[in-house]
Amino acid sequence: MRQATVSIDREALQSNLNRVKQLAPQAKIVSMVKANAYGHGLHDCLAALNATDAFGVACLAEALQIRDVGDQHDVTLIEGVFALDEMPIAIANRFEVVIHQQQQLDWLIQHQDAYQAQGLKVWVKLNSGMNRLGFKHLEIIAIIQDLQSRGFNCVLTMHFANADRDYPLNDLQVQQFLEVKTACAPILASCCNSAAIYKWPELHFDYVRPGIMLYGASPFADQSVDQLKLTPVMSFNAAIIATNQIQAGEYVGYGSTFQAEHDMQIAIVSIGYGDGYPRAYSKQNYVSINGQAVALVGRVSMDMIAIDITGLNVEIGQPVELWGKQRLVDDVAAANGTIGYELLCRLSQRPQRY
Template structure:
């Protein structure tokens, strides 16, 4: 019997990659592993992705952790470099920055003494209005990268859909139009699609796809689960039942006696809480899977434990395993109950939760 752990199903990861590659046709795959591979373990997941062409992360420390773990695949930094001081590290480690601003471009042009020129990506703001050079500056910026002595090879043109999870949104067509106009002038390789855009075929053209969430078996679309797209959950978050007790009707359970039992019942205590990344604001009724059926969460989630209403006739015993989300209980469903998104639940799994790969 033990506290919280997460089973990471490597066969499901391989299955999901195969499904996504079918959607991608012959295009290349930039697998997104930022935020500790969405909580699944950065280095181990990277080591299992034999069929991808490159890996994408957000921060330099993530990229260096992969290099230190022996990962030799191309690594793309989705936010590029934060200061010119990082450029020698990029060059020495063979990292590829996304250039998304004029100041980054100028710093790259002015850099001296780099161990080798860098392969780079140029991000264009086609409507997300977060990162990216303005569309009317994109061609000139691309030409400057082509002429830059610190750049090797052909830069890859990229952008990001703001509403790919709503495939019929007019904004998608507008963004497609903007990037297509730029690409026609440059004849450059293009990367536009994340998981949602890949599954819904939102982009007009992609040479590189950038799946993240879907790699882990999770749907990017509301009211859908990964299973709807033949994807399998990679993470199963689990914990032991550490107490089963009889509680009379009208008794309060947990902090603030927030749950008042309506009838005589059995209460199961599960060894997981917000200290493990399970959301404190999960409402009463959020399902917890034990021995083939779901039981409702009741009362307040505490740091290390939560309570479920087992019912008076339950056969659940101390030592049984509860699943909070995973192969038997879609994380998308839990996110909907909590009022958040699956991304947040996965990324919030705490470091004290052991990741067990099988």
């Protein structure tokens, strides 16, 4: 059998959730499990995250997957419903919705009695400068106050555009959020994603929304998971299926982009972009064998990669870690000019999962 595997460490997931609790002990936790739990497998992660207060997903279909396995945690649809006929389904399943545009607001009011009968909170999104979703701060106050007058229990929410770094927009976003929060008091509030949980403890408020940190990857380009006291949850592995001795001047892989400068031994590993392993990298990329970094050579193909094993004692069938606890997904992502989020989410279903 082809040895390409994805293994999920549930204890690591629980440990990372506990890290959130240490950092934000007074806030409730909405664990983000959208995009199939960031590629980790929703069903594999729900049980390990049982100690969370709620789950966050992007859409109704993802929320229904949570109910399909019998999980009754609170669930927030962070992009709200996408059509009027989704609202009664959301209400029947006790999903709380984010309202970020007028049409959704109209749908909510049409279903006011049923929504309130379930005791559901409505999350109202402030567009404080990211300019994706939400109401601008000059209009959201009137919207929230109207919802409050109708008896809705509201949560003011927003999303930082640059929580992972110091940036002038951060101050503006915080200022607008606090202005709205004050004008609409008393109101529940939530604005912290993974990076903001670390960066602004004073902004934890009522709910924090950890995502990437739960899965043991860093939300910061300049801080490792070790520094953040997180543990990688996913191990992506394959095996050596062949070895070749090549001479100086010979080429490796499609396009003959790699030419050996000296005699060397290479190994072929059973993984490729068909599995979700990234093809393009702007810096030298590595895998890990027994904790040792081993360089890729030549292009990544659909099913295979080549690595330089010159001077190493390896054999066919040798396990190779593509990313995990030794070769961090954040480092693979950096070599590919992207972020760990993308690599985790775009894994295919081809590797066997454990």
